Amino acid sequence: MFKFIFAIIIYCIAFTGNIFAQDTLPKISVKNRDGKVIVSWKNTYGAKINNVNIQRSTDSIKRFTTIGSVLNPMNKENGFVDSKSPGGKIFYRVFVAFDGGDYLFTRSYRPVADTSMEKDIMELPEEKTGKPVTAPNFVPSKFVFTGKDNNVIINLSNAASRKFSIKFFDEDDDLLFEVHNIKEPYLILEKVNFLHSGWFKYHLYDNDILLEKYKFYIPKDGKNSISDKEQRYK
Structure with missing residues (x-):
């Protein structure tokens, strides 16, 4: 049982705390901290969400590819860390799928410096x-x-x-x-x-x-x- 639980935990890089300032879906926060990009958000849709994918592109409108998803999309506070961001002109957005077949894409965001992490x-x-x-x-x-x-x-x-x-x-x-x-x-x-x-x-x-x-x-x-x-x- 514990092996199963931690197979999930090790692959899960969702952040549910308040360490990053978060916007509420369909808005997201995208911050760069030491070369890692943190995409985070708050969920007010509750249990209606059944899947969340994080996408990345060098274009703000097209050519987005999915780079990951979150373990529990229903969390009130959630996020994803892109530890292999290529840097440069990169855009991020989130795809949200709802029960019943509805879905939405957030608008695209470029990472901004995470000044809240300047202190240890x-x-x-x-x-x-x-x-x-x-x-x-x-x-x-x-x-x-x-x-x-x-x-x-x-x-x-x-x-x-x-x-x-x-x-x-x-x-x-x-x-x-x-x-x-x-x-x-x-x-x-x-x-x-x-x-x-x-x-x-x-x-x-x-x-x-x-x-x-x-x-x-x-x-x-x-x-x-x-x-x-x-x-x-x-």
Whole structure:
């Protein structure tokens, strides 16, 4: 089961946080950050969307080709990273297919510089994740923490040039799953992958060398704080 889940996660490069300013479909935001182009948007159509494809061209009107799609097109906030953008005069647009056969194309956009990322990404958790999960005397890691909607954030600014991997454990130290060869600086693991709420542990490695051994907490739905009873585990 976990192999199936992470086959999905590894190939999914959707960003659902607020790290990038997003426009609402049919508008999209297209930003260039260190040679990678981030196409992002907000979805107000809900479950009516059944497919979203990201397209690229050297022409603003024609010759668009599909370069990828998103795993869950119904997410309220979504996006795609083109890590192999050829640079130069490039345009991006999004194709949206709806239930019933209707569809639309957004207008085309050229990437603009992502000035919001000028400060170190490690300094941004509170800005992009809303209300953090907190408990007295508990300080979340800057690298692995619970974010908006109680999903788990892996935040590694220099992931592209390193060989990061991470192991997740339950509170009894039983191994749950592993994520290998992390290359995205900002990765979201949906809370459903952890099967239940509560405390979890992790080991973060760089080229098989242990960098950090710590923990995080996933609250029950509708909560974003840790009760006195729950914090006893720590």
